Amino acid sequence: MKSFKKTLATLAAALTVASGSVLAAYPEKPINVIVPWDAGGDSDLTTRIWADAMEKELGVPFVVINKTGGNGIIGTMFVAKAKSDGYTLINAGLSNMFVTPNFSKTPYNLESFTPVLKITSAPLGIVVAKDSPYKTFDEFVAGAQSKTLTMGSWGASSSGTVLGNIIATQAGYAPKYVHGQSTAESMVSVVGGHIDSAIAFPPAFSPHVKADRARVLVMNQKMDTFPGVPTFADYGIKGNFEAWSAIFAPKGVPDEVVEKLVEASAKVMQDPKVLEAFNNMGTVVDFRHGPDWIADMKGTYSLMKDEADKARK
Template sequence: MIRRRLLLGAALAVPALAAARAQGPSHGEYPDRPIRYLCPYPPGATNDNVSRTMSRALSPRLGVPVVVENKAGAGGTVGSRLVAEAKPDGYTLLNASAGNLTIAPHLSRVGYDPLRDLVPVALAGEAYSLVAVNPKLGVSTLAELIALARRRPGFLNYASSGIGSAGHLRGALLMEAAGVEAVHVPFPGSAAAATSVITGDCHLIIDPIAAPHAAEGRLQPLATVGAERWEDFAGVPTLIEQGFGRDWPVSGWFGLFAPRGTPEPVIARLNREFNESLAQPEVNAALRRFGLKPEPISPEELARRTAADHAAIGATLRRLDIA
């Protein structure tokens, strides 16, 4: 009798279980264990700062630890490839930047297709950048920097967070537009690049990470990159105001991506929690300190932006003969 009741109960449960599975995962089913949040750059880089800000915001909202793992190398492509090859279950995510998705894949074989193998989830925001130099260089405006480069051909160099980074391409575009030359010096992350300019080993950097150093006097800001002035540096003119950068295709942004095949309900949940986190005053303020303008958008909007940047930057790299 007991066995017949157990069998009957199991038979009745099968249709209900099948129906629940057909409906897809509910909030109670995902997530049910810690999430790996890969930062493809070293600790201290802008990408790392954004990763840690968002992981702290997402953990209580998702009810599980969101653990940042730094997987640096090859201009952010090592960590990106790890996520592209991960199981598409929502438990391995990437804090991507424009550089490792829209620039680096044009320069070398990175092992993943950024438009096919990674799924856009959410955008942390557009990144303002500062054009900044070591104060001891003796220039306080962009015009003075360009004049120095013309007086001393081959003297200037600029630091970036790696080959294929936004800072690399922006430096090349600025030198082309100004008609001067400067040597590109790549570093394994923006923190190391900024340090090289602060110590005087390099002269120039174009990166969001320059902001806190400029605010404290360790770097001299010459221009901001963006359509409008940066609120925290209202006295610093944009590149566009100074005749540069109006048609540059380099969009600096940071966003959340997942492996191809990640279930739509998981993407939707992550997008909602991420976007709602951006509205929290402490999260918003932290991202702005790192040079971002928080911007909640849909996965579809981020996909369109990524594809457009990828195409435009590819054309620019070919024109500049950067390989």
């Protein structure tokens, strides 16, 4: 019996050492990073900048995969059910991680994932075409009060529509939403003259504004990239209207994997070329990780849940 117990103890020790060696070697193969939205949108562009930099830092391919459908549910659910080994990650954000699970029935929620790190945040804005008759937000509101104006968003229960409704209610108008698959798609419709406006984030509208094809009427916060653009607060609209991009792993991923990803990200997020790439997109680098960030997220998630509960009454 003693010999049997000794054998088990030896085997357990060997497995522990082997497991530690595997984790120490992470990553040993390509890492798939799922984007649950179309290529060219905010999340996609943010993910590719981060993934390219991480690939150089860690020496393994970071493969960005656009797994779209169901207002972000398809790709998010795929990662929630993936193996918790650190080789399948997702760039999640306000919409698929906070809004959809609370306003719709989904097979996942925030507790289905292990938060790894936050990459960026992006202030929400209302955008029109360059030749739009609405030169200011005041003019836009007046126009929307006199007739129904169309506004591009990316799903009936998306963060764009939820936040857009909060803004519209406070400003006193009710837009008719035209839902696409991404903010990039909405911007194409705006500059093409197919819709009156879009609610979007800088990664999607910045190229069109810089090319003088679109105009930002109002944003969540002032940015040097868009001088002179007023904020929602300037018009007395209360609330924080921003999107964010963060990396999540399936629930149960080893702490060592999270630490390795955070450590590498901390280095690449200080690279001037990476910072410049994010700045050119119009996003704000907002690198966070750890207990304080996770606690803040859970607090916001609870607030969103409360809003969803009110909407159902």
